[in-house]
Amino acid sequence: MTATETASATAPKKQWLTATVREVIDETPRVRSLVLDVPGWPGHRAGQHVDVRLTAPDGYQAQRSYSIASAPVENAITLTIEMLPDGEVSSYLAGEARVGDMFELRGPIGGYFVWTPDLDGPLFLVAGGSGVVPLMAILRERAIRKAPQPATLLFSSRSYEDIIYRAELDTLAGEGSGLRIFHTLTRGAPAGWTGQTRRIDAGMLSEIGFAPGRMPRIFVCGPTPLVESVARTLRDLGHSPKLIKTERFGPTGR
Amino acid sequence: MTGAPISRGFRGRGGGTNSRVPPGQHLVEDFPVLSAGPTPPVDLANWRLSLDDGDSPLAEWTWQQFLALPQTDLTVDIHCVTTWSKLDTHWKGVSIDTLLEAAGLTEPPQPYVLAHCDGGYTTNIPAEDLLDGKAMIAFEFEGEELDPEHGGPARLLVPHLYFWKSAKWVQKLQFVDPEIPGFWEENGYHIYGDPWREQRYDGD
Numbered sequence A: 001m002t003a004t005e006t007a008s009a010t011a012p013k014k015q016w017l018t019a020t021v022r023e024v025i026d027e028t029p030r031v032r033s034l035v036l037d038v039p040g041w042p043g044h045r046a047g048q049h050v051d052v053r054l055t056a057p058d059g060y061q062a063q064r065s066y067s068i069a070s071a072p073v074e075n076a077i078t079l080t081i082e083m084l085p086d087g088e089v090s091s092y093l094a095g096e097a098r099v100g101d102m103f104e105l106r107g108p109i110g111g112y113f114v115w116t117p118d119l120d121g122p123l124f125l126v127a128g129g130s131g132v133v134p135l136m137a138i139l140r141e142r143a144i145r146k147a148p149q150p151a152t153l154l155f156s157s158r159s160y161e162d163i164i165y166r167a168e169l170d171t172l173a174g175e176g177s178g179l180r181i182f183h184t185l186t187r188g189a190p191a192g193w194t195g196q197t198r199r200i201d202a203g204m205l206s207e208i209g210f211a212p213g214r215m216p217r218i219f220v221c222g223p224t225p226l227v228e229s230v231a232r233t234l235r236d237l238g239h240s241p242k243l244i245k246t247e248r249f250g251p252t253g254r
Numbered sequence B: 001m002t003g004a005p006i007s008r009g010f011r012g013r014g015g016g017t018n019s020r021v022p023p024g025q026h027l028v029e030d031f032p033v034l035s036a037g038p039t040p041p042v043d044l045a046n047w048r049l050s051l052d053d054g055d056s057p058l059a060e061w062t063w064q065q066f067l068a069l070p071q072t073d074l075t076v077d078i079h080c081v082t083t084w085s086k087l088d089t090h091w092k093g094v095s096i097d098t099l100l101e102a103a104g105l106t107e108p109p110q111p112y113v114l115a116h117c118d119g120g121y122t123t124n125i126p127a128e129d130l131l132d133g134k135a136m137i138a139f140e141f142e143g144e145e146l147d148p149e150h151g152g153p154a155r156l157l158v159p160h161l162y163f164w165k166s167a168k169w170v171q172k173l174q175f176v177d178p179e180i181p182g183f184w185e186e187n188g189y190h191i192y193g194d195p196w197r198e199q200r201y202d203g204d
């Protein structure tokens, strides 16, 4: 036995657990949340994800990662899935799955892109599309635990209808919450829209985000091109790379 | 898999299985990007690659010196722990065998390697997994210089392990004993990371 095998033999294997769909919530025309019952779930921290495994009747399996949308203190695991055209797993989870359906998951996974209320410093969250999911877990946790850190979410969506968690975000950002939310819509805005309508750029980030001197903890999540450009720009604006955590969901777009 | 619950209505995309795709992986055509923080800016004038034996320096190359070393082409399949695999990727770089030779070494001075990168990322690999043409410091992908977001100017390439071991923006290979877990290995990922044994997380 090699030293490598000895070292890994000490940790318990992460088990595949059976998840049963308890509730299906339509968030937008293309995005759904699944509230799951997962007996044996060990608990998680905001920002972590799970691996989901689907098994077809013929034994074929497919596996993908999904962020956890629910706060650790909530008594459920919620995933929020965007249906991608031709997406093998997302079209099942965000299209076909009904209450009572079952699949497997294991986790929580990831000890890096995480936030707990005992971390000091203001929170600056930047999301593109379904990249808002792990950030929502952070915002829900922050609200439930009444964490005092001020927080700002800058959220880029394609259109008004595509804004995931729109109503809940408005509620979370209510009077005295210390949370400010800024939307930008990249593919057209409805009449009377007062928010931004361009891709996230340096001007937006410096105007909306906290000054680098306040040492905000920054979480950026979304499609790769957005994460790349936002993280680079934040760095150029003087934010320490050590305080910028990123999670990239999608293909390169090239 | 025995005991896995059937997901009613799930059929998958079908299309048969490919013997080159490890369990739990699926093929992609594009090249997803995954890293923990921002992409560091590239500065070739100050770029250095070094080999250390513990805390003692063994060798160091500037970008020009590195490019002057004998180069190797490698066509390989790559496998990311987030379950995508990509077949027949083409890389150019300097093999770790060549680096050892250039440093005047006939074998690794210690049995383990900790790779250090710009931005503070680290990952650990047994030294023997980097030898005999199995690994390189790559600077070209598909005939073009390596994109910064994919680790340019140079990354470690260890294609037979999950891709987080192929550290981007690599700067130093430190030979150590005992093994020192790197960034993701400290964060719950497997100490070794063999895709064919699905060694994704600690304990797999």
Ligand SMILES: Cc1cc2nc3c(=O)[nH]c(=O)nc-3n(C[C@H](O)[C@H](O)[C@H](O)COP(=O)(O)OP(=O)(O)OC[C@H]3O[C@@H](n4cnc5c(N)ncnc54)[C@H](O)[C@@H]3O)c2cc1C
Pocket: A049, A064, A065, A066, A067, A068, A080, A081, A082, A083, A084, A085, A086, A087, A088, A089, A090, A091, A130, A133, A134, A223, A247, A248, A249, A250, A251, B028, B030, B082
């Ligand atoms: C850590 C992590 C957390 C994630 N969390 C979430 C989450 O909370 N919610 C969520 O919806 N997704 C999330 N994802 C993405 C998810 O894992 C899948 O990649 C996504 O659902 C597509 O899988 P699929 O089987 O439907 O598509 P596939 O069958 O794999 O691919 C179908 C087509 O869509 C393209 N594609 C793949 N991913 C994306 C994407 N993200 N955007 C646009 N095109 C894409 C592929 O290139 C391909 O052409 C996460 C990914 C990671 C790595």
